[in-house]
Amino acid sequence: MNAETVERAPRRYGMVIDLDRCSGCGACMVACSAENNVPPAHPQATERTGITLLRVVQVKDAASRGVAFIPMMCQQCGDDTPCMTVCPQQAVEVDKLTGVVEQMPQRCLGCRYCMTACPFQARFFNWWDPEWPAGMETTLNPGAAPRMRGVVEKCDFCQSRMHAAEDKAAMEGSREFEYTPACVEACPTRAIVFGDLNDPESDVSRQARNSFRFLERLGTGPKVYYRSRRPWLRTLASRVGAPPKKENGNG
Amino acid sequence: MTGTRRNLLAFGGGAAAAVAFTPIPWKLLDDVSIWTQNWSWIPPVPRGEITVKHSACTMCGAGCGVQAHCVGGQPFGLAPVAGHPLSHGGLCALAYGAHQMPYHARRLRKGLSRGAEVAPDVALAHAVEILRDARDARRVVAVLDERPGRMVSAMYARLLGGLPGSVYLTPPAPERATAGILSGWAGRPAGFDFEKARTILSIGTPLLDGFGAAGALLALWANREDRVRFLHAEPRQSHTAALADRWIAIRPGSEAAFALGLAGVLVRDGLAKAPAPYGAFSLEEAARRTGLRPDTILAVAHELAGRGPALVIGGGDPVSGPLPRDAEQSIAALNVLLGSEAVCPRHPLPFERPATPLLDVPDGTISVLIADAASNGCALPEAVLRRKLANNAQIIRLSAFQTTAARRADVVVPVAAPSEALEEVTAPACNARAAWGLAPPLVERPEGVYTVPEVVARLAEGCQMPAPGSIDEASEAIQALGRGSTFEFGDASIWTDSEDSGQLEFAALPEIRLEEPSLADGFPLTLMPAGWRGAAAAIPLPPLTTKLYQESELRPGAREARVHPATARDLGLARQSRATAETPYGSAAVSLRFDESVPPGVVEVAAHEDDAARVFALCGDTCWRSAPARLRRS
């Protein structure tokens, strides 16, 4: 019995993050880890081996002594997505319907080549097997499967919530649905706006017009836009590579 | 012999070739790969009915509303409640990990008697016995309650009623400092109405980083456009300094001087609405002590007076402790001088009992201390508490987790962790309107673990005292008031009081004495414990907050010391990553990080969970806010 196969116009989900509203409180990071069943840090994990699918980074501008907080997650690059073209076994696909860059831990070999390709450092490797203290596995989110060690994982705009919204819409027999990722819901200052970039009326498309993107010149077509009234942030974002300090690094 | 061996080899080779045509290798390959996708030691995902339960977050005292998505009755994710009277649809980072607290690695399900594990009822019996001896020997008993103003606090007060000379204490908290002093001066509870204020000056307290209902304040800050201006005075460029419209970098320890300087300007230019406190500073004196240019202090003062109702908030930092008494009083005095409508009276809750601040109690007087389990997210160093206790004092601690404080207590009675028992929720102490609500449990308690009201009842019964009552007395008392409005969210409800139309009259401002900061020789730097709300509190941090401090550099983690690159270069530590911080009271190994936002001459050592005790020990037992220190290569 051939179900009617009316195709829904493909969506291109994207985000606009207002850096002037981000207070660096980190609520989005904790909410994101709770939603995606990311385990609490292994005792030996550091900021270079931990898994923070959404990373809030504090940046300082020496000249104006300005400080800003930048939530950096997978930018769901649209134009020849660096991680997709390099994955040897198609564990990374750009979903035609939603524009989200899908990462399949079931097929991922753990060769980590995609992590060298990603200029946004938005991919994380499971160096350890996920462990939860006794009893805490009852607090796992049924919508997301915990990943095993040896695979790469990244932000996928909270597919667990999208699936839930899809199922609810399916009950009324419709394919249209709306959903908000965990970080958008968790942000106390509503700094993150999420929506379909293909739909010109959505506020994400409107706000995306006069905003900037990081590493735009690399030509990977990221779909997460940033806005700020502070000019030094806009110039910082236009840079590729960090300015070398007098003596580099932190100690 | 070789003939048979060779045939054997030939047969083996043939068999091996044939295996390729059977499904064995290919199916094994596929199955082993599937096995790697479903390892048995990766926990399976719970399956069941998805429901939503409403409750409140009890990680600190702010009472933010929370809706929990549950599968089969078990919460797996928390979300804010839009339109909640206290949290206005915002939550802070601690809330989103709160549903995992009952399963924290350091959860305590048994009693502790002098560190040894005992059955819960044995621990409770031991506590009752201590209390009874104290009553018979007429020794001073005290209750330390980090969240006074609840019905449970009233039950504690009733329990203490039967014990002569007992005292009901509350540790210092940023929300209670300035509001508490103003209430004292006005003779009736006073609070701040942030919605009314058009200029908010916070001195030394992280207003936009975990003050009161963090989510609500951040929402106010984000949607302020030009209605409200946030000014922040702090030596360090903290989160709040970064977000404030204007950051005034004062020298460490010069908060009082800054406040008195502002007061001096208000009085001199006739902008003050009340007589100036004795000892208000001249502009030059204030500028000298704070290291600011005189016109900065002038501009801030005029802005405070000129731009509509202003608020000046002190209270110190949840981790590096309260400001000294003189600073708190001078900040409170500023509010009196400005006389803004944002400072308004507040109806007390019917069952509210005044609590004595811990620091006002004379030293060495308490011989039995009962420490309540609730946490307000602020640190209380061991030394500060021990100074108030007599030398053979005994501590009865109600705790759901194994913290350093619990290990040092004489008896620990295991109580319910956050979201395991019905808990009361009150508005932050600085709110203009009181509020009271109930946070129903999301998870059922493990057996053998008590709730706090049960423990208080058993203590009272053990000492043959009248029953201290129960939580639903509070709801009747509030119904009896017949004012305010109630909000229902699922089976959680919260009642907020109505405006108190009265006016606040302040008696004459007391005399504010300012001590000269004493610089110990040989210790050129100033050491300040640093952290964020909940980092060094009575209950440990939710497990998922490791994303903030351990797996990223958003928050300082344990053993971390930040110092200005210039200071490091002067001390020859430019390339060091490990160093030792020394103060007159002790030394500790730290990992150095260089950070321009830290003022030169200051070394900030992160006080973090169990490691906090070590850091506070560095500050000695005076006021733990800062200590003279030096940094040595380790």
Next chain:
Amino acid sequence: MADMVSTLNRPAVADREWIARAQDRCSTSRFLLWLTPWTLLLAAGLYAAYLCLRYGLHQTNMDNRFVFGLWIFLDLAIIALGAGAFFTGFLLYILRWKELKAVIATAVIVGFVCYSGAVLVLMVDVGQPVRAWFTFWHPNTHSMLTEVTFCISAYLVVLSIEYLPILLKNRKLRKVPSFLVFEFEMHKLMPVLAGVGAFLSFFHQGSLGGLFGVLRGQPFAFREGFGIWPTTFFLFILSAMAVGPVFVMLVTRLVEAVTSKRLVRPQVYQVLARTSGLLLTFYVLLKTIDTLVWLNSTSRQAGYRPWEYYAWEPFGTWILFAEIVLLGLLPALILLSPKWRARPGWMLAGALLACAGVVLNRFVLTIQTLALPTLPFEQFLTYMPNWQETATFLGVIAYGVIVYSLSYRYLSLFPQEKELAREGKEASHVS
């Protein structure tokens, strides 16, 4: 006593059967003595690999930024050095350079050791080695790594087939008629395998280079190219072909030194050195052009200011100079000019420098690419391998030495060894 003396420096009787009559090899005990350090190293390497496979890759010092560390650098380096196998085979069987017949066997074994070592390390380095076949089942043909995986596994098969006849020439195995005839027939078909080997190696050496050249997200490594391949694709092939013969020469000289025997005629060394010199010069030329194009246009378009690549502490501009001039041009000139090449000391120095140059090129592309920050707020990070990584690294080298020593002892790798031994005896008569 006489019997004792004779067995002292000659293999034991049982061992003797396996060694061809003409070759005199040291006594079995001395051989075992030689093997023990390497077996210990191999054991340590296997233990480290066990730890990484059993407990997970947190055993290493790699992290989310340095996802490629010592192991991938090792892979790239030894595969580049192992290119001697395909290139010598190509020269001998396709271009008919008869002198190389003397070193073809050792070249094949060096190649086999390098490739199998590289694949072994890859199996430990990959997070889920059991799923390695997914690359064959769901290949992504746009990815350079798929191409590497396909070609390396295919070439490893070709190399093992090329290794088989050398193995079957062993004196005892030759007694089995089927082995003897199979070896005889294989020998005739060797040119086909050499051709296929060259074709496969051409692609996968190149795609190893392409691995970094296609990284649009890493301006330091990204290169424009012809068609679908970046320039690093061709540079890697050229550098591998340039270094392959020289590495085979170095290995042979090393074996001669260790066994204090003359195994190969000097002209063979001259031929190897000359080819390497030629190719190295061509490589250095192309490399300079590519660097200039990269610095001035490609990375500028990507927005990375070129001088910032080398503004960070350990990797100054000296590393670029070292790679191209010191370890590129200098050895090329030494190996090209017959006068310098004649003197063995200089020839060896040139060879070593050439190998070092290519290894440094692999190091720079693997480690420096990952060290440089791409986001404006990231920092330059450094990485030190820990003992597990180094133990596995040395374990692979030990595995190589063991396989080569066994092959040298039991298989006759050097056809000219007998004549040289006899001439040596006569020469000693004359001198």
Next chain:
Amino acid sequence: MLAAGWLLFPALLYTSTPQPAQFSHQAHGEAAGLTCDTCHGFTAEGRFAGIPTTESCAGCHSGLLGETESEKHFFANFVEPGREVNWLIYSRQPDNVRFSHARHVQVGKMECAECHGPHGESESLKAFERNRISGYSRDIWGPRMLRVGLKPGQGMKMDDCMACHRDRQVEAGCLGCHR
């Protein structure tokens, strides 16, 4: 070796355990005139209820309705003590798979038999065969080793789903079926 491969190996690979209780779809289907979604229904937000709970069975089976042995066994062991039946589910997919009955049944208008095959008319429940290595039921891989010419309901592996999606030109990205 070939015989071992084709015959012996499958027998060794799967352990077979009988279901804790017997159930005849046939009896409930024709005799009692029930349809699939009476017991296997949906919840409001599209969650598939799966196997009915004991008390929803007890709705009709408050007392013994028939006299079959299996009903007595079910009644004695489960309904009275009110214990849930620990069914061994034939089509249990791994955790990382997300199969939305709502989209397939409500939007896709598919019949249960298209995937589950004749399970609806089965007289009794066959023994549950678990794959020793991957831990999943044999009904997912399908009865035959070579997975060729499988009738509907005989295989629920990715290839079967993809084949059906390809026939109906319904595009489903990786995260359409995985989570």
Next chain:
Amino acid sequence: MFPNVDGFHWTFGHILFLSIFFAVLLTVGFTAATALARMMRNLRPKKVAEIRWHTEFEDLPASDRQCRHALTGAAPGRVCENGFECRHCADYPKFSGTAPEPQGRLYHRGHTWVERQPDGTFLVGLDELGEKLIGAGAQVELPAPGTRLASHDVAWRMGKPGNTVRLLAPVEGEVVETGSREKGWYLRVKPESPWPDLRHLLGGAAAAVWLDREMERVQALLAPAGMQPTLADGGVLVDDLPKAQPEADWHAIHGAMFLEP
């Protein structure tokens, strides 16, 4: 990889890449298969012996492969490429001219000799130098009567345990009778054709020159490095050389002398 696998899309990249890869796999497989097929075809004993002799001949150093005409001075310094198989050597007539068929004992380069008997059979034995090289008391494994021998094939094995040498058959034929060391001959062979072509054996003058050359070779091999080549002093070799000079590397010397690399 295969069309029905999910995610396979017939793009040009896929087709090109996979076809090349399969082509490579096929060629490699095909080469291995042809090698195996040819191996099967050549597994007949006659072919095996020929191949064995051919590969062993390949491994001999050039100095051991001197052409017979080089010995007799007709073609100095010429190295045989043909496995001492003069019958198939194209330029054999060019050098040998029309020398008459040598009579008496004909020598194979592996120190075995053959002598025609009046009844048409051939006696095969080991020459004097060979006996001396192997020494007394060596076990002898003779093929059972009735086994067929090809020329240059392994006739029989001799030697002390751990150091057995294989002796090559100078002529094709069927073993009729086995002899022994005492009898002075080891095999009686009945040739296929009554008058087989024995051009590949050395006889008469060539044999004499060859024997002297072999004597010098043995002395060179036995002399420890650094000895001066002495003039031929006409001395007679000791009967049992291995007993006389046990410290010599007999393993290698036997290999060199009996053409077994």
